[in-house]
Amino acid sequence: MSDSALLRPGAGPDDDLVTPSSGGPAGSREDAAGDPRAQAGAQGAALAGAEGSRPRLLLVDGHSMAYRAFFALPVENFSTTTGQVTNAVYGFTSMLINVLRDEAPTHVAVAFDVSRETFRAQEYAEYKAGRAKTPAEFSGQVGLVKEVLAALRVPVVEKEGFEADDVIATLTTQARAQGFEVLVSTGDRDALQLVDDATTVLYPRKGVSDLVRMTPDAVEERYGVRPQRYPELAALVGETSDNLPGVPGVGPKTAAKWLAAHDGLDGLVAEVDQLKGKAGQSLRDHLDQVLRNRRLNRLVTDLDLPVVVDDLVVAPWDREEVHRVFDALEFRVLRERLFATLATPEPEAEGGFSVRVARPRGAAEVRRWLDALGDAAVGVHVLGRWGAGTGEATGLALAAADGTAAWFSLAAAAGKAGTDGEGPAEAADGPAEGSVLDDEGRAVLATWFADPGRAKVVHDAKGPLQALAGAGLAVAGLAGDTALAAYLCRPDQRSYDLADLALRHLHRELRVEEEEREQGEEEPQLTLDVDGPATPEGAPDPAPGAAVRAAAVAELDDVLAAELAERGGTALLAELELPLVGVLARMEARGVAADGAQLRALEDQFAATVEEQAEAAYAVIDRRVNLGSPKQLQEVLFEQLEMPRTKRIKTGWTTDAEALADLLVKTDGHPGSGFLVHLLAHRDASRLRQTVEGLLKTVAPDGRIHTTYQQTIAATGRLSSTDPNLQNIPIRTEEGRRIRRAFVVGEGYESLLTADYSQIEMRIMAHLSGDEGLVEAFRSGEDLHSFVGSRVFAVEPADVTPAMRSKIKAMSYGLAYGLSAFGLSRQLRIAVEEARGLMDEYFERFGGVRDYLRGVVDEARSTGYTETILGRRRYLPDLTSDNRQRRDMAERMALNAPIQGSAADVIKVAMLGVERAVAEQGLRSRMLLQVHDELVLEVAPGERDALEALVREQMAGAAELSVPLDVSVGVGTSWHEAGH
DNA sequence: CAGTTGTACAG
DNA sequence: TACTGTACAACTGA
Incomplete structure (x- = not known):
């Protein structure tokens, strides 16, 4: 096999490539795909007819x-x-x-x-x-x-x-x-x-x-010869794709005729002298070539x-x-x-879960059952719904990894369940009242949940925790979150679905394989499958499915903890991400107050502008089009108005704001330039209106907007915010800032306080690179970009002009993104050569930065991952791709991930610190929002100074870097006013 | 009706 | 040919 290769998926050198062997315990390998048991027996069954x-x-x-x-x-x-x-x-x-x-x-x-x-x-x-x-x-x-x-x-x-x-x-x-x-x-x-x-x-x-x-x-129909003769025909006619020339003047018709008449090429060659005409002579002239063709096309x-x-x-x-x-x-x-x-083979699954579901309802039963649990972490699966900071639980299952499980029905609000998030949509417990946990039982359960000494593991815990809180069950002792653990192991994944994780890491389907009743239980209507026969009341029994999920969570926790430990992420989970779950849950629940009247006024105003600008635009082109349709805009701009084409995109030519602004400059005086002006104004207003409308829709009955933070989305470790996204509220334009004015201090509080890290990414770059010039820049207390600019342009800091400063600023930030000279030239609208010169000069003065950036990619290429200051890893297999585009992309990710990710680490640490310190000092002020490098807090009366000191201390002290972490703080009655 | 594309906002 | 996200409208295609 030295000169040939049989390639098989994920096969290591030891694998029998062709015949997957059987045997070997599940979990004996890291790679689920490589688990031989997963495949055994399924051979041929999947696709075979x-x-x-x-x-x-x-x-x-x-x-x-x-x-x-x-x-x-x-x-x-x-x-x-x-x-x-x-x-x-x-x-x-x-x-x-x-x-x-x-x-x-x-x-x-x-x-x-x-x-x-x-x-x-x-x-x-x-x-x-x-x-x-x-x-x-x-x-x-x-x-x-x-x-x-x-x-x-x-x-x-x-x-x-x-x-x-x-x-x-x-x-x-x-x-x-x-x-x-x-x-x-x-x-x-x-x-x-x-x-x-x-x-x-x-x-x-x-x-x-x-x-x-x-x-x-x-x-035969197509070529006039039987298949075996086809290569003979091809030898005569030639095959252009193989660069095999045919006999000039001989096409498929002649060739087929000859082959038929002479019983094949051999006969034809033997009788070649008898052939008449030009074609015959041509064949005689090219006979060697034909025979060579035939040798070559013989398979x-x-x-x-x-x-x-x-x-x-x-x-x-x-x-x-x-x-x-x-x-x-x-x-x-x-x-x-x-x-x-193609029927799914389900190869990885070797079965479902066996669970024994108890249904304790009274205090004694509940206590006995809970006491019977060992010390190992207990899997919790909640049914109910949650989102936007609140939730309600209709039932929950607790399970140990061995399948011992209990179902607790909390069915207070039956009938309209459906979940937000990962849990299956199921109606609340159907069976009669008798199966619902009684008040004393509930109290016992509440005590257990509140006991930090009783370890719980939940999948994607934030929502379920909110749902439990809604049911009066406050949770302490969150010891694991299987979604978070999976995220830390592989932060690039699209989702961390429990069923997928169970399949991947436990090699089992998330279904009930077998359910036994707990000893002494008399519950005749248990069903064996979630989708199986309904209970007499008509609703499927939620208990088995929930129990299976709880058991899977408990079991997964062990496996993922081990995997995470291998990747050095244990502390990151236990000390950062897990404690953060509760913090985020509370922030979501608090929400931020919105001034509805102000938002509505803005909506009207933006809508009016949209209307005006649209009319004005229509007047120029003398017709009405949908200004929101890139397709129609292309027609107007490039066909009707015959403006110069912009940058190519998949569907034609871009109409984005940057391109339109360029166009405006180019076509100044052009009859259609007025259209551009109105179009741009329309875009702006329309976008602002959308933003405001979106926000208005999410204002809760309490007059506050409750976002949802996603903790397992951004591959670098950042949080993201959805529904609504409060991390992209406009700030750069005056119009946009008016939206920020509508985020206000809530009743009972005196102001909003914002605190943000200044230039945290550059500081992290200074720290990680150890570049002396950059470190000095931050220690000097001088304006960063002026300091760097003075070095690059060799002038006094005071003589750095605003133009110089902005170039430096763009470059400094661009560096952390893998900016190229080309990109910089576009950003700054300068010649590529000038951009290259700037970069060279920059790296000349700050060589440590260049060395660091180079080193980080090299190291990632050899280890396969990048790492933040807290050891958060991002795996980038594409660094060794032989596809340049992918490799370049991966390199830029490798440059950026440690910087952006470390900044994310730092602010997460700060959030834990702020939340803890606020509690310790007994303040009533509270943290509401996080926007990557900024925290927004609501200040309780009289706590302003104490809070500011606390926030500064926690944020500045969140990491020990070789440069100080500078925090700037602002206070005001709106987010805008508090900003700076 | 779900998925994709283009655009645009934030850090 | 600058990283990380989310939202929305228009369009596309099963």
């Missing part, structure tokens, strides 16, 4: 089909947000899924060419020469095709020195001998020589979705391959890997199609 019928082998020429797809699908419609072009992968994958579905093969493989150094090129140096160089955008996709195949567990077969066709011919020959039916999917006509009664070539007619079945009759059928046909049994695909790969490629629809059209 009618069992017992003739076996069918599907062979695909990977290179050929992907290449077809590359030219069939427009590049501009297929690329990821990171810029990776995916048209070939998409087309190939789509084709593969269709063929697997339609043909239901029992065996499958994809063959690839290994290199151009084939025996054919050795015989004929011009073989395949003259082909346009493979576009780089295509080459980069071959690896991705292989990733998809790995995820689908479709074996890839290659043989050094041979083409995919030879591999296919060899496998076809073997399979036919074993009585297989064979399907060959390729865009290479050489494969037509393989066609016979048992072998069909699926040849792409147009693109890759439309495949023609080339049977012997179809070949090799006896290669020594590392696999035999029996190894190619269709295997269940790797669900986790499919998610990962399809996510990365942003193939949402395709993934849906995969799961919808």
